[in-house]
Amino acid sequence: MPRPGLPKLIATDLDGTLVRSDDTVSAFTHEVLDRVRAAGIRIVGATGRGPRLSSLTRSDIRAADFLVLAHGGWVYDVADPRPLRASRLSGPVLSALLDDLEASVGPLTVMVEALEHPGAPLWGTRTPDWRYEVVVEERTRSSCLAGDVIKAYACSASHDVDDLLAAARLVVPAEVASITQAGLNVIEICPPDVDKGTGLAVVAEAVGVDPADVLVFGDMPNDLPMFAWAGWQRVAVANAHPTVLAAADEVAGANDDDGVAVYLDRLLSR
Template identity: 60%
Template structure:
């Protein structure tokens, strides 16, 4: 059976997908998403950014009906006129994360670890001060036992002598999926998240509320943390031309890069 001409929901990653390398979203992209919303199709931002970056994510994607944050562990309903409503919030127990990091370190050597533990706007990360951390948000030096004393949103881990892909391959062997979900989002770190938390799981929360079948969902992405939603969305999974090789392999289609407004170009054609 041919798929419907238009999807019933569109979900897009932000960094490296909708957002350009200069951290902006073009006027053209906003205009196209205005047309998508005018056509009655809900838009969801699906990002690895934690809930502490909700306001930034809303500014980048003001058209969003929902935000799937933290790589799928936190889902926010933005449809109301009042404050956003959290409809899903899953945390990873800190002592569990600490034990998993010890297991991973036993395989690869010392790890540099930062913890995302707070969800208020622009809250700092905790842990090791990493000179290569690419974002402006603060990192507060804190012993690992203290930063992982309670539930956390995720932990970032980096091994000095391994690429993020190499570390991820080891982490996927060492860390049981029932203990934590592991991925990487192009930041140079492996991300250790709550078990079962990924973008597909976050989007599943949204479509259940809206009564939409995953077969009617179109998604856009560029990094390994987008892979779960590529396998879940049935209408189509579109990779950016700048995407990670593993994402390009799984995509139904490839659009232009994020710096060439690839999401907007694809949707402009689809909704014309």
Template identity: 75%
Template sequence: MAKPGLPKLIATDLDGTLVRSDDTVSAYTHEVLERVRAAGIRIVAATGRGPRLAELVRTDIRAADFLVLAQGGWVIDQNEGQLLRSTWLPGRDLALVLQSLEAEVGPLSVMVEALEHHDAPLWGDFDPTWRYPVVIEPRTRAECTTGGVIKAFARSFEHDVDDLLAAARRIVPPQVASVTQAGLNYVEICPPGVDKGTGLAVVTEAVGVDPADVLVFGDMPNDLPMFAWAGWGRVAVANAHPELLAVADEVTLPNDDDGVAVYLDKLLSR
């Protein structure tokens, strides 16, 4: 059982929040997370990374009991080795979303994540500005939208990502697709009803934890749904997007200064 006065479950974003700018997680952070888990508090990784990057997620947050991947569309129970949620966006719906967006903002560079196996390639338009190592398999828009996808990435040649997200929020019906952005200069297009809040709800329902007992950490607009959902506390790192800082209960140190671990260390020491 979790200690009285502490959350029963902690969920943290990875890139820009737990993971530092050099793509590493400090030994101090790993040690603090192990102490959190030893205190009886479940730990969840809540990330935009898709299932193709599950092994990297496990490396970055070794203490995690659950993985909430692909902005909430895929949920894995680490202890039981079970897939609790897997969602797909029909290709025809993605094609309509892209068509509607391009009618408003002009041409888009698009990549799709359609395969869940380890280190699977992305399909679509090669983008030299993509900051992470990835294999991009060139495919036409029609080929990318033939079948279902886990999610899609769309970048505008003329508009800032926040402006593109604002347009997508206005244009894309929520019953067709969910839209967000995670700091990669891309808007991410996911299946309807998919976000980190609904992904975490799958976890808490499985383990019998109330959202009021959940503490979350994040840095970007894709973390807004879990900030709205969690009740124990919502903590942004100091380097967070203004939208997240505006709704955070507290602000901790930046990711490069191990802000999540520093906050949790103090929490355990109360």
């Protein structure tokens, strides 16, 4: 058990928060996270990355006890290959949703993530300015949406991502799909009731931790649901989106300055 005055569980976003702009995690950050775990505090990596990137995610946060993937749709205990949560969105529902959204904002470029095995390709049309290495298997939209998917990515040539997100939330009811953005110039469309807050709730229930004992770190709008859910402290990194900075209790250093690790190092030293 952690000593009094410390959280019982720490959840951190990865890209833009724990992971630096060069896609690396420093040795200092790994060392601090090892000390956090040794202090009896459970660690959760909470990311938009889908289960196809679980190996990379485990490498970036080696001390994690749990992984919350796909914005909360897939949840793993790292000691068990069977997911605690595995959510999918109906392809036909997604097709109708996209039709309604395009009627409002115009044409969209769409990719879907349908497969969970390591290194699985995305399907559809590669979105412009995608910054990460990924294999995109070109498919028609009808082919992509013939079955259920983990999530979809959509971008517009005429709308900024924040404007597209706002427009999508006006068009798409929350009971149909959960929509967010994680800094990739695309909105991400997930099953309903899927976000990092509901994903963390699965972990908290599994280990018997109250949200009041959870500390979270983040940088983008997809982190806001876990900021709303956690109660111990909500910490944004200095490079965070304005909405996340506004929702934070504290602001740590930027991801490129190992802000999460510096904050946790100080916390352990109190």
